[in-house]
Amino acid sequence: MAQTKISVRNSLMTGVSYMIPFVTAGGILIAISFLLGGYQVESGTFAGYLNQVGGTAFGLMVPALAGFIAFAIADRPGIAPGMIAGMLASNIGAGFLGGLIGGLLAGYVALWIKNWPVPKSLYKLMPVLVIPLLSSAIVGLLMVIVIGLPIKGMMDALTEWLRGLSTGSSVLLGIVLGLMMAFDMGGPVNKVAYTFGLAMISQNILEPHAAIMAAGMTPPLGLALATVLAPHKYSKREIDAGKAAWIMGASFITEGAIPFAAADPFRVIPSIMAGSAVAGALSMLFGCTLAAPHGGIFVIPMIGNFGLYLVALAAGTIVTALVVNALKPSLDQEVAEGTSVSG
Template identity: 55%
Template sequence: MKDELKRIREYLMTGVSYMIPIVVIGGVLIAFSIALSGVQEGKGAVVTNPLLKSMMDIGVAAFSMMVPVLAGFIAYAIADRPGIAPGLVGGVLANQLKAGFLGGIIAGFIAGYVARWIKNWNVPKNLRPIMPIFVIPLLTSLIVGYLMIYVIGSPISNIMDAMTNWLRTMSTGNAVVLALIMGAMIAFDMGGPVNKVAFLFGAAMISEGIYTIMGPVAVAICIPPLGMGVATLLAPGKYTVAEREAGLGALVMGMIGITEGAIPFAAADPLRVIPSIMIGSAVGAAVAAIGKVGDHAPHGGPIVLPVVDNKLMFIVAVLIGVAVTAFLVNLLKKPVQAGE
């Protein structure tokens, strides 16, 4: 059992190692394009300069590859080359179904294990040459695709609707409790469906003239990448070389409100990282709610400071949330082994 768990972690780390450059390229380019353009009250990040718009488009294109690359190389680690194409297909479907990186991880493991199972079929000799380039990718992609569409996609959609309705009912109650919940949701899947429910709910409140819901959300958005970036600086021995490099990119992305900057860390070590960033974001959001922080733009991170009410409390809330995340994750993590 222990050996199998170790192998699963190795499969996951293979996917993460190939994904990290994609996250850095996409996140940093998007961050720079927004940073140089700024945000507008009520509109969020607005990039109009043609060169900066092209920079953002390149970043978005790179970001769109993040989940497919993660899924494709998890499958590759499990089943070798026949697993890559089905894993990529599953990752693209995870994107289309708004399943986030967690959906990509599921797709990668399904693709890898199914491809490896088909590889072990006892087939006639005349079929063996076409198995890795035709039969295995085709059958595996069909199985992964149907499972993603019919088994995973529908429940995600239903859960998102239920969570949106639940947040509506919560919005008439205690603001701090609502902030705790929304902060944890923002950090849970970092741009995935749960994150999007909380973000879109906060953004919708702006159009109704209520800014103190988006305020805590804006704080929570930047805490995962900033917290993980700071954690790598405080305890470099607990992170691989690739993770330490990703930590620098995460700091840049956090300043611009790109929560996805924490995904490489969460994908590599979900049981330690996800609870740490959820608690940090929840605490930061709660502090922002106590301080009546308001955000007039549907965006997050320090870049929105020009359109934030109670700027000092916004900064305080971010610093507290980052400190909580960095402390917790470094407390839970163990030093990496030599050579990693």
């Protein structure tokens, strides 16, 4: 059992290492497109082309994560089913958590089929035909039926629940929106909160979307700050990802936190949820407003109660950094614990 835990963690780290270039390249290109074209980037312009390229890089993020998680488990036969599972996770709106689950499923299914006793005549066909075909079919159907079908119902239920909350305490609504924005960083729960904010804007209710943007900016900013405050708790790869996360967080690209969350979900996700809840609650408490759907720092001058909004954003960022650093061990301690477990 202990060995399984270690292999799962190593698999996650492999997936993250191959995913990071897609996150950083895509996120920074999207941020530059906002800088050049404003928060409503027009297609057919240079900024629009940059946004398209960045969006394409982001589209490959979850397939890369899932594909190389599966690769770490089953070697090359795991890449195809893993990437297919990751693409399905993106298409069905399951986000990076769906991709993470899909990558693990693909890897272990491919490894299981790889270990089948087969006649020598089929041996050469196994890695190029039999394993990718069967594992892709099995994992793909699981992704679509077991994971995909319940998502729409969940999203509809969450939307209705948020509409009910919007008539109650504004601070409670800010906390819930913050938790949702940070939970899966671009996944279905995040998207429900974001879409709710847009619906409120259409009704000229501008406070919820301000809270949503603060809560969405906080995870990458908080993790970037965490790598500065306690660099001994992060690998060089994570520290480099933290440098890019400053730009993505400032641009309201919550996905900049995904490399950290995918590598250490049980410490990182609760930490960023805490910081985003603080940011969302304070934004609502201060009565901050926002009519723009996106943009991060590029639309902050458009925010009502601009100064207090920065206080909310800073508070959420600091809480995230302090909580995650309190939860994470140093790298040396983590390696020692892993060595002890494997022994």
